[in-house]
Amino acid sequence: MNMNQKRLFIVATLLLFSAFISNAQDRPIGYWREHLPYGSAVGIATDGRTIYTATNFSFFTYDLVSGEMTPYSKIDGMADIQMSCIGYDATTQTAVLCYQNSNIDLFRNHSFYGLPDLKLKAVTGSKNINAVYTEAGYAYLSTDLGVVVINLNKEEGEIKETYTFNQNGQQVPVTNFGAQGNYFYAATPGGLFRADKNNSNLQNVNSWQLIGSGKSLTCLAFIQNRVYATGTDSLYILDSDSLKYVLRTNNRTRHLDTGTNALYFSLENGAKVVKMDLNYNALDSISFGLLHQVLEITPDNVWVADEYSGLSKLTSESTYSAYAPPGPIAATAPGLYAENKNFWIALGSYNDLYQPVGNTLGIASFKDETWKNYTAYNFPPFYNDVSDFIVTTKNPVDGSIWYGSLRSGLFILKPDGSYVFYNHGSQLEPKEGDTTTIAVNSIAADEYGNMWFTQHGSKHELAAIAQDGTWYHFSTPYLRVYPHGAAGLVIDNSNQKWFYAPNQNAIIVYNDNYTIDNTADDKYIFLSGLQSGIAGSRVLCMTKDKNGNIWVGTDDGISIFSCADQVLQGTCIGERRIVQYDQFAGYLFQTEQVNTIAVDGANRKWVGTNNGVWLISPEGDKVIYRFTIDNSPLPSNTIQNISVDGVTGDVYISTEYGIMSYRSTATDGGTVNSNVLVFPNPVPSGYKGTIAIRGLVENADVRITDISGQLVYRTTALGGQAVWNGVDYKGHRPQSGVYLIFISNKDGSQTNVSKMVFME
Incomplete structure (x- = not known):
């Protein structure tokens, strides 16, 4: 043949x-996918056809002709996250992406070229990149070290030289840099420095003339042979060898941009775009959330980078339209639940004392490849002082999604889009000593269709809603030993409810004896410290594996209760398992803060810590994978939550800087x-x-x-x-x-x- x-x-x-x-x-095994917010813009640049948008957690482009938006992340080759500023050089057709940690990416022809030299440079003090200016194949970075000059004519870029500035013998940072005519200008907290472009020794501080000594300058702008600078609350114009006061802005200017016969002020306090003509008459003023920059392509085509509204186009004298690729409204998601190609997140927050912080970003869902965000800004039930949703799970009986708030109660979103919101006036109990707070901080379903949850800080911290809608409340004397001590609810194979005291190494196990309506036959036990086999000083998470064992994550590793059905007898002690990794033996995850543990279809454990994600074997004696920011697209090593989609094998990983999913090798078997x-x-x-x-x-x-x-x-x-x-x-x-x-x-x-x- x-x-x-x-x-x-x-x-x-x-x-x-x-x-x-x-x-x-x-999608193939090993496939990473990002689920990042794109509506938090911190900088914009353009080549006339495409707008390049820098965000806190990602980067995207917007085609002004087709309207197409293309998101990028570490999966696509970005070196980092948390951008600080962006610029575009027309000569080399290169966008210069600068990060808060001083890393640099050059983006051209849809590819990224990393330039980590500044990030890796060993210096004393800050290396922050404050702004970027491009001209004729070079990028000039305004940094706390001075002006770093990058040659963009080389494919991967090259740092050519650095200009430093001193005042009274002390080096000063550069807040902005630019050029007008034959001169370079550098804005600093000590005044304005000027030098001839053709000077061959710009690295020598004596080549620069100081103008306006003592004026703390933040921004520069150049228009019609004029040089403008902003101070803390003022606008100046260069008048020969001095800075002439023009007007008071009343607050700090974050960015000063130019347009056709106009100046645009991005004001920090009050977050406004103020447009002025060159006679300093105010032409327009539009309020934003946290404004960063204005970009005028034409007078009728003006764009704004705002940290709350994202990339926005001014559509009239007082309105704008926002543009961003689909995604969650925020990066932080302490609550996460995934199932059958869909997932749901709770976008709230709490502090180190496990207290709500007033985060009103609400909840979100990714269903049928479509994002939907429910916030205090677009969802009427959340308008009135609703905040800090931190947990979510699914009711397996009716498919509704349950969200718990550390401040505002229990929200249930039904498959048809209707909802039930239990808050004040419901059978939920407020926090003792604070009647304004109703905290539902963990939720779990039992095998009979009852939904159980903890009411953190209330009189009865364990509660349930039966399948028929009847409410039940439970208490134990141990909750008085550790007041407000209920979180992380898990139901074991014996229908026992396990929950722990936040910021303590204490666990309570409650057994209702399969009679939810009869508390007379209920039993409970209190487990605490090393005598109970609990590692560390704080319990941070719990989960049940496929063998019915309870895995407890703490601030010093993992304890395993492999005798959960016997726990009420007082003989079940948590095991601090000794495992062998390479040539070293030690307790399982000893010294690691274990924030979350998830179980996949093969009973393997996905462990989230402050040092990345581990996949370990069912018994924990073998490391299968370890993912960090250095060997994966993870945006952060601080892992908040992990949820495994048993149908697809996708592992959803929530970090402090965004969510990623990874197509793993295990699914739920039938x-x-x-x-x-x-x-x-x-x-x-x-x-x-x-x-x-x-x-x-x-x-x-x-x-x-x-x-x-x-x-x-x-x-x-x-x-x-x-x-x-x-x-x-x-x-x-x-x-x-x-x-x-x-x-x-x-x-x-x-x-x-x-x-x-x-x-x-």
Whole structure:
């Protein structure tokens, strides 16, 4: 058979077996996806066709002609997050992205080129990048070290030189930099420095003339041969060798921009854009949230970077329209629940004392690939002093999503879009000593359809709403030992309720004896400290694994209660498991602050700490993955929450600077093989990724053979999904053709045969 005949045979075979092959290819194993906010703009630049928008957590472009918005993140090659400013050089067609940690990216032709030299430079003091100015193939960064000059003509950029400035023998930072005519100008807290562009020794501070000594300057602008500078609350114009006072701005100018015969002031306090003509008559004034910059393309095409409204276009004298790629309204999400390609987040906050902070950003959902945000600004039920939603989960009976607030009660969002909001006037109890606060800080469903939750700080800190709508309240004397001590509710396989005292190493287990309406037969136990096997000084999270064990995360590692059904007998002590990593042995996650633990379909544990994410084996004795900001697109090593989608295997990771998801190898297994999916299928020529077989009976035996029955590969499913690296036992890639996949549970009562095609 020649090569053309072989290819024809493979295509014909593929068509013949098309009924067995998924026509909806899925994302591959190992795929990262960002879920970042794009509505927090801190800087903008343009090439005339595209607007480049820097945000606190990401970066995106907006095509002025097509209206297309393209988001970018570390997944796409960005070096960092938390941008401080941005500029664009027309000569080299390069956008210069500057970060708060002094890192730098050059963006050209849809690719990023990292320039970490300034970030890595060992100096005493701050290296903050305050502004960027570009001209003729060079970028001039205003930094706390001086002006850092970057040669953009080199593909990856190169720091050419640095200009430093002194006053009274002390080096001063540069807040802004620019050029007019034959001169460079640098604004500093000590005044305005000027030098001839053609001076070959600009690194020598004596090459610069100080003008307006003692004036603390923040911004510069250049228009019609005029040089403007702003001070703390004033506008100045350069008049020969002096700065002439023009007017008082009454507050600090964050950015000073120019337009057609106009100046734009981005004012910090009051957050306004004020437009003035060159006779200093106010032409317009529009209020924003936290204003950063104005960009005039034409007088009728004016754009604004605002930290609350994002990239906005001024549409009239008093209104604007906001533009941003879809995403959550905020990065911080302490509450997170994922299921079947959808997820829900709670966007509130609390301080180190576990107290609400008045965060009104509400809640959000990502459903059917569509984001929806519910905030105090766009959702009427949240208008009236509603804040700090910190937990969320799903009611498995009716599919409603439950959100708990550390200040404003319980909000239930139903599948049809209707809602129930329990706050003041409901059967929820306020916090003792603070009747304005109703705190619901953990929620869990039991196997009977009852929804349980903790009312942090109330008289009865454990409560439930039965499936028929009846409310129940419970208390234990131990809650008086640790007042306001209820969080992190978990229900074990014996229907016992486990919860802990925030900022303490104490756990309470409550057993209602399967009689939710009868407290006379209830029992409870109090666990505390090392005598109970609890590591550390603070319990931070709890979860139940697939074997019914309770995993407890603390500020000093993990304790495991593998005898949860016996805990009321007083003989169940948490185990501080000793594990061997490389050549070292120690307690599981000793010295690590464990913020969250999630269990995947293979009973493996995803552990979130202040030093990144670990995936460990079911018993915790093996590290499978570790992800940090250095080896993954994670925006931060501080992990707040993790939720695993058992259907897709996606692991949603909430960090202090945004949410990422990772397509992992395990899914939830079923009792039968259901809708078995092989992807990619066909396997394209040259493909070196992981092949996944999903929809399997739990922990299935999976054997892959060629069409003649010769074994190519054998494995055990990770929960409901088997994975294969695409090579046989000899390390060779199989030849082109059809391969059979034989699937069976342990006793052989559930079997399935699927097919896949290799293309070469």
